[in-house]
Amino acid sequence: MTLTLPELPDLPVRPVLGDITTELEHHGTAVLVAPPGTGKTTLVPLALAERGLRVVVAEPRRLATRAAATRMAELLGQQVGEQVGYAVRGERRGSPHTRIEVVTSGLLVRRLQTDPELSGVDAVILDECHERHLDADLLLALLLDARDGLRPDLRVLATSATVDSDRLANLLGEQHPAPILHAPGRPHPVATSHIAPLRNEATENTVARAVRTALREQHGDVLAFLPGTREITRTRHALSDETDVDVLPLHGRLPTTEQDDALTPRPRRRVVLATAVAESSLTVPGVRAVVDSGLSRVSRVDHRRGLSGLVTVRSPLAIAEQRAGRAGREGPGRAYRCWPEHEHNTLARYPEPEIRTTDLTRLALELACWGTPDGQALRWWDTPPQGPLSAGHQVLAALGALDNDSEITERGHRMAELGLHPRLSRALLDGSARAGRRTAAEVVALLDDDTLSTDTELATALRKLRDNGPGSRRWRREARRLEKMVPTTPNPPDADDEALVVALAHPERLARRRAPRSRVYLMAGGTAVELPRSEVREDPSGMPTAEGLAGSEWLAVAVAERDPSRAHGFVRLAARADQRLAEQSAPGMVEHTEEIDWHDGDVRARTLRRLGSIVLSDTPLRQPPPEKVRTALLDGLHNEGLRLLTWNTEAHQLRQRLSFLRRTFGEPWPSTDEADLLAEIDTWLEPELSAARTRAELERIDVGQALRRLLPWPEAGRLDELAPPQIRVPSGALIRLDYDDEQPVLPVRLQEVFGWSSVPTIADGRVTVLMRLLDPAGRPAAVTGDLASFWNNGYHQVRAELRGQYLKHPWPEDPWNATPAPPRGG
Secondary structure: OOOOOOOOOOOOOOHOOOOOHHHHHHHHEEEEOOOOOOOOOOOOHHHHHHOOOOOOEEOOOOHHHHHHHHHHHHHHHOOOOEEEEEEEOEEOOOOOOOOEEEEEEEHHHHHHHOOOOOOOOEEEEOOHHHHOOOOHHHHHHHHHHHOOOOOOOEEEEEOOOOOOHHHHHHHHHOOOOOOOOEOOOOOOEEEEEEOOOOOOOOHHHHHHHHHHHHHOOOOOEEEEOOHHHHHHHHHHHHOOOOOEEEEEEEEEOOOHHHHHHHHHHOOOOEEEOOOHHHHHOOOOOOOEEEOOOOOOOEEEEEEEOOOOEEEEEEEEEHHHHHHHHHHHOOOOOOEEEEEOOOHHHHHHOOOOOHHHOOOOOOHHHHHHHHHOOOOOOOOOOOOOOHHHHHHHHHHHHHHEEEEOOEOOOOHHHHHHHHHOOOOEEEEEEEEHHHOOOHHHHHHHHEEEEHHOOOOOOOHHHHHHOOOOOOOOOHHHHHHHHHHHHHOOOOOOOOOOOOHHHHHHHHHEEEEEEEEOOOOOEOOOOOOOOOHHHHHEEOOOOOOOOOOHHOOEEEEEEEEOOOOOOOEEEEEEEEEEEOOOOHHHHHHHHHEEEEOOOOOEOEEEEEEEEOOOOOEEEEEEEOOOHHHHHHHHHHHHHHHHOHHEEEEEEEEHHHHHHHHEEEEEEEEOOOOOHHHHHHHHHHHHHHOHHOOOOHHHHHHHOOOHHHHHHHOOOHHHHHHHHHHHOEEEEEEEEEEEEEOOOOOOOOEEEEHHHHHOOOOEEEOOEEEEEEEEEEOOOOEEEEOOOOOOHHHHHHHHHHHHHHHOOOOOOOOOOOOOOOOOOOOOOO
């Protein structure tokens, strides 16, 4: 059965329609590069269907899917669902007569998994593949694998306005690159202007200025691109004084009726404020001016913290061209770019592929279903990064979707069939059995589209949806669909426990408050998250109450995001929980451990019961294993240094004497630097270290005796000769040498060395001792390395200065022949 076409619009792609069908017939694959508005999304599928082919068009977004099908049906003069239909998750319009079906990329992946031959399909068109969504990249890899095996006759056409066509052609081709076809340029010229933001001007204000300029300078409607719904709301408010135009939002969160309303021309001029949903495969009728904020909001995953977040980034050149092309679909137009002109060429060329930046758990499940868990057997535009893919495998194994050999289990197949993220599939399957089918379906429907609510508390969000609040129709439809996909469990043990369903989806996000009255919670996965202040309820005296999320010690966190500007992640959606729920929903994360470590200046030995990173109980460990205590003491020594040991005078001097010998003679005398002693601690501090149990016992170790284990033999027999601990002076006293400085010092009272003509030497005469001559009170009077010179010169000045202060002490005029004073106390 072929499709009979009426007269098609005179769009730029028409001259190449015959070439497209011919190249696909001969080569099986092709790349079509056509600017926005040239008709590639609508006319190409119609042309292929006219040749008798049954065509499936894969679109990256639901809105574009419905819009493309609607437009093609209009061109045929039919209703959607006759010869042109569409399918998105939870909704399908088609009939036995349907020749063209427009579907989302993710839905076609699921269809391909259940029917790898794509029975009854002759051609697949991958539209707007430049956007590099994860589902689209996976779909392309699976389609090429199907062509290599089961379906060599399947035609695959990749289309885009701004794709890296050579790279894509090499991927699509088997032995040679796939042919590349180019449609003529835009149907109408588009001029560009730059309206740079003023200093410290918010994005929405810059866009509002540009919109007013566009309304003043251009005819027709205005389409403005903003990164997200928050900016759309603010821009709409900034334009509230524009009374002669209709300002309409357009984004994926809107109900279908409101999306259609934004796409429908009106008697008055329109300003359509859109997210990225309007970049591709979608014509907004009547638009002759585009305002581009130059920003996009993309998902990024912090794999270390286990959190994802929407990050605002500069749009690449390819996106800027896509957006500008919206202005030239129905006539000459103009694009207003909200960034300085000189920055335009500094933009990246293409978007970052989602496969490099997002969570790959769902991809890992699809690859396991396809029979290639590591994806190595497939041809990829960009190969999945190994780290995130391995992390996805770990999650799937924990959910029971993969066995020990990373093979898909029966449960894994069931989870994949649900078409949800594997975590949500687990929550729906297990939550239905434990909390009831309806409760599980309602919670999962909200978690899968958390944009349905702006409330932080799950119970509040669900209550508003059940009371027909915004988004309730879409939520109810999805909840009913999910409810039908799981069996009923009579008398579920935790009936209506909404928090349990959340915890089953994200057990690692079970969280416990860090301190009383704190808004900061520690999640089981180890990441700290913070509740918004709006969740704190206070009594009339200003004290926090038990109401609101902040009044609960435990939370089951559904959505938590990271923010580079904050110390913690932040909670967007959570439910009140308790310890019982936490332990029941995540029994695999509960463990008993003995922890012996160095903490707060001493050994800490305890038995811990944990839920992941959350400590449930902490009791002292009476008899910790000696080897673990020894390890803790070593950690303390390495962290706090050798000052933990007691270095009495003898131990300290021995360490310095050895250091002196090392400097003077080198090896085999040991180094006694801090780092070297710590590195050799097993050599010299055993068995004292193994016998110690606490810091106090560490402090009682005879360090001097332990340090002697480092002495080299037979050289150690000359230790006191080469580096004597004391030197006898003329008074007969033994004076301790000070080895703390580079040159050893002998601190001695001046009167005890009368008549001493030469300074002593040590280390086989290599080193002269430095004399620190002291006054009778023990204070330095002179420092010399040449006693003869001192007696002849310096002594007389010292004598003149000090003898008046110390009348009872001898100050002879001739120190050479004076009798040394007896040692103190001698």
